[in-house]
Amino acid sequence: MAGDESHPANGGRLCVKGASLGETLGDDGRLLTPKVAGATVTWPEAIDSVADAIRMAVETHGPSSVAFYLSGQLLTEDYYVANKLAKGFIGTPNVDTNSRLCMSSAVAAHKRAFGGDLVPGCYEDLELADLLVLTGSNAAWAHPVLYQRMKASARPGRKVVVIDPRRTATSDLADLHLALKPGTDTLLFNGLLVWLVASGAIDEAFVADHCSGFEETLAEATAAAPTLEFVAEACDLARDEVEAFYRWFAEEERTVTAFSQGVNQSVAGTDKCNAIINCHLATGRIGKPGACPFSLTGQPNAMGGREVGGLANTLAAHMDYDTPGAKERVARFWQCDEVADGPGLKAVELFDAVERGEIKVLWVLATNPAVSLPESGRVRRALEQCPTVIVSDCIRHTDTTDYANILLPAAGWGEKDGTVTNSERRISRQRRFLPQAGEAKPDWWILSAVAGRLGHRACFDYSGPADIFREHAALSGYENDGSRTFDISGLANLSDSAYNSLQPTQWPVREGPHNTTSRLFTDGCFATTDGRARLVPVKTRLPEVQPDGKFPMIINTGRIRDQWHTMTRTARASRLLAHRSEPFVDVHPRDAEALGVEANGLATLEGDQGQFVGRVHINPGQRQGEVFVPIHWNRQFTGEGVATALTRSITDPLSGQPEAKHGRGRLTRWPARWHGRLLVRKNRPRRWRADYWAMQPMDACDSWWLAGRTNVDWPAMVQEWLGGQPQLVMQDQRQGRFRAARLSHGTLEAVLMVERDPALLPAVDWLADCFTMEELDEATRRCLLAARSVDTEDIGALVCSCYQVGEKQICRAIEEGANSVELLGEQLQCGTGCGSCIPELTGLVEQQVAEVNCSV
Structure with a gap:
């Protein structure tokens, strides 16, 4: 698959999902x-x-x-x-x-402010902006092609602010990351409006000539966010960070605020969008190159x-x-x-x-x-x-x-x-x-x-x-006459x-000459009945569901890099499940220690409506007292990893958009007695049962992550798991280790690997390749239970999906002198495809350099 280099939106760039579309084709499963x-x-x-x-x-x-x-x-x-x-x-x-x-909250906000569902800017504005504000958007993973345009347009003096409770891959682009308390966006932007007035940054002529509702909106903003100190405390941010953001916004004429699901998916989503738009209208930053509020839509x-x-x-x-x-x-x-x-x-x-x-x-x-x-x-x-x-x-x-x-x-x-x-x-x-x-x-x-x-x-x-x-x-x-944009x-x-x-x-594309424009509202005329934009008074409304003694953790949900919605298409491409192959829970290190959950172990996240079981990832970029879970897994691919089992049907009263980004829950260790990986040739009937399972489709086989709460007599049960008698078996009962493989006429049919500690389970890429062989030679058979050939490089956890480059490969290359993202790209190609892995590459380089410096 290749991108269309002539298309103005992407210039030929593809994210890893787009580059993998060819792998999702075919009649299997159709x-x-x-x-x-x-x-x-x-x-x-x-x-x-x-x-x-x-x-x-x-x-x-x-x-x-x-x-x-x-x-x-x-x-x-x-x-x-x-x-x-x-x-x-x-x-x-x-x-x-x-x-x-x-995006329905953005629609409702556009209608209130502009008189119609009208996105005023264009992608070029993201490149022209001298201040780029990304709020509620992990664009590096959710909009990777746009993110690469933003990254490529970096220049001296251009500033980027990322507003997100989590430190995400997008934060690597940021000069300032505001890890605000979830749900306090309206406070932050109401406070910004008050600051802009106090610092004389309002475009008074634009407001007077082209806007309505300014005084009422300012009064509401002042009541909601009276001082910078109040905003900082309410948003759980440092005062200096808030002041820096406000000062940059006041100073930079070319400002784009791009917002997405983190803003929209809220009981106050429409108000959050309008609070952002209010600041742009008050400063006249709309309809101009490099200046607009910009809704990043979540679907094609x-x-x-x-x-x-x-x-x-x-x-x-x-x-x-x-x-x-x-x-x-x-x-x-x-x-x-x-x-x-x-x-x-x-x-x-x-x-x-x-x-x-x-x-x-x-x-x-x-x-x-x-x-x-x-x-x-x-x-x-x-x-x-x-x-x-x-x-x-x-x-x-x-x-x-x-x-x-x-x-x-x-x-x-x-x-x-x-x-x-x-x-x-x-x-x-x-x-x-x-x-x-x-x-x-x-x-x-x-x-x-x-x-x-x-x-x-x-x-x-x-x-x-x-x-x-x-x-x-x-x-x-039809019967338009200029009344509808x-x-x-x-x-x-x-x-x-x-x-x-x-x-x-x-669009618009009207009949006659000069029939289209890349930006709307360039003349200050809006789609309202009087042609004036509306500033909308916004009250503070925090998330409906708040943590309590029974459910003390805030749950944040969202997309990951290589998946799309509910995986019905992306799960058909095996490499798109290599980076994150099962449901997971991101946990702050202090929370993990306090709750007794361990990295790579399993944990249960119980909410008001149901529960979610996933692999624990320790993430210092997560706010303490909060966890993150991905939205993508469905019941075709996991037993209890569906994120929407944790979120309630609470909606924005204007847009009807659910508060899907916010829930509450209780995190506990999932008491596993054993962990396993099972690989079975594709389309074989499933005869086994496990307390925990997550499926990772691969090219010639299906791979399963497994775990159980009770011990299993593996020699007695192995035929049920493998679909027949194994030819190769290895057991170390004291260590809780069991491995077995079944072959038929020289071809591999199934492999089972069990460990007490999930960290000891080997990678399965080499084993998955064995399923493509018509007949295994003796040397390969001897290596099956080790899950790797002595001649095969252990690449580690996958980092670059485009070129299948793993963490151990990258770390070895850094040790050998490829100590920059550019040098890694030259040597291994990682980061040279869609670019979504660049933040992880940067982190590995920084980690390796820091370790070298410490040792010196």
Whole structure:
């Protein structure tokens, strides 16, 4: 896989996930045929089943008994057809998307401040800024391509502030890291506004000419954050650190504040975003090169979904239910009787309604709510009792497809044709280059076919995605006359060939000359009724759930470097699980010592709604009294490592976004009597049971991390674990060590390794390679129970996923003189791919140099 060097967003750069996409392709594990009640059916039969279920629900319980749950993985054309079918022709307003979980607070804040969901800046601004503020964003891992652009634009005098409770890989870019107390962002930015006024940094002319609400907002900020000392104490920061941040912000005209999930996923997410925007409006730092508030979106096409009304509280083409005449306008354009009354139910509310039995038909497209929504146990119970669950997906087994009555095989990445829109409002073509697997169909085709069965064929008679895009573009300009900023009517008459060759384009794209712009609000005119931006008074609202005697730890959740959402695609690439191969808990060293949990051991994190079991990582960058867990693992890959079992269904009252970044829990040692690794040839039946397990798919075998609370008679039980009699066995009962391997006709079938101490379990990369050999020679057989050949280099824990470079390799190279990231790249290639491992490389270099200096 290679990036498109001509694309303005990435210039050819790929993160390790993008570079690994080719490894996720293939039919293995794909949903290849439609299924109804578990039986394979034809497409006409499947479409009939979907249409019949919808028709019966509408006739018996009304249109609102049907709901759609969409995804930022859909293309814009898919999203458009789903929204049109649901809101325009079925008549249900209950259409929401997993984008609700990542950026709906930013949407609500944009609307309050600017009069519309409008991101004012562009990626170039991240490079032009003299002060770059990254808040609630571990961009090095979650937005690695953008992070590399930020890193490459470093220059003398440019300052970077990272605001995050944890010290993350992104902190390595920072001149100042503010490890604030979780949930105190509004206090910090209210305090900034007060400081800006006191230091004379307000752009009084801009505020007077282009803004409203300044006095009320300042009064609220002053009441909430009256002094710098108050802010520092409330945010648990040093006074000098807060003052430095405030002073830099006051001094630098070119300031970009980029914010993401750490800000959005909060009960006060909308207020946090507005507190940031308030500071930019008050200083006039918007609509200018290198100066803007910038929402870093968490999904590939969350912006495209917002354009077509994918959120339950919006209509297509950035129109809203509360705008007079908007519903009627959309109905006229679509030629339907009327658009559903709304707003509909937002994601958490939607699944609450499913649990109450109010939703009779739920259609889930390209997402996995059984893992991604908070209180995931309750979500699974809701799915189980819903009369009809329809799931369109490209993967056969997910936590959500397991509850489906009707399964519809959807085209996957590389098989789909359409457009996406990124965080800087840039529309890009995704062109199909693979045949559709099995009987898979594009989502727009499936939705249109159902619409046809429901009697609306004429309004969904699309011959391809170009037809849909033209209609979407035309609606954006329909009865617009400049009243709506989202306007791509200049693309409404594209021919099929022009659509196919469409170059990356930022909206708006109106008809006529000078029809587009890379930045919005350059003239100080906003999308409100009077053209003035709104500063919004923001009160302090801390997280709803606070630690107590029963649950004393704050839980922070988030993404890791090599995974994406709930692993349904990324787990198909074995190298993406090499860096972090099982669920884990990051713990501060003092907390680990106080609680009796050990590095590499297992721990249980118990919360209000459930529990999480993961490997302990001691991390001094973690705030004391707080832990971090990754969001990605699902029940296909672990027994009790689902992060959403720990978070509650508490939402921002304006955006409906869940407080997914914050929970509380109790951390205790998981009492393991033994730890093990099991490697079994792929697709073999699982005959064993373990108290703890996590699966790591590899190229030719499946690898399992295992642990048990009780002792096992391994010689007596080994056949059950290996699927047959082993040919090689080694046991040291006193040390708690057992190893066995089973071969069949000279090929390796399974290997089991058990230790009392998990640190003694060997790496399994060499063993995994043995499964690719048609027949093992005698020398290889003798090495199986050692898990490595005498000729094989022990690379240690993987650091660079792009080039499969391990920690021991890196440390040896540093000892031999490659004592910089650049020299390591020249010698081992690590850090020269996506660059996500550079912070770890830097840390290893610094550690090694420090050890040498200490020894001297």
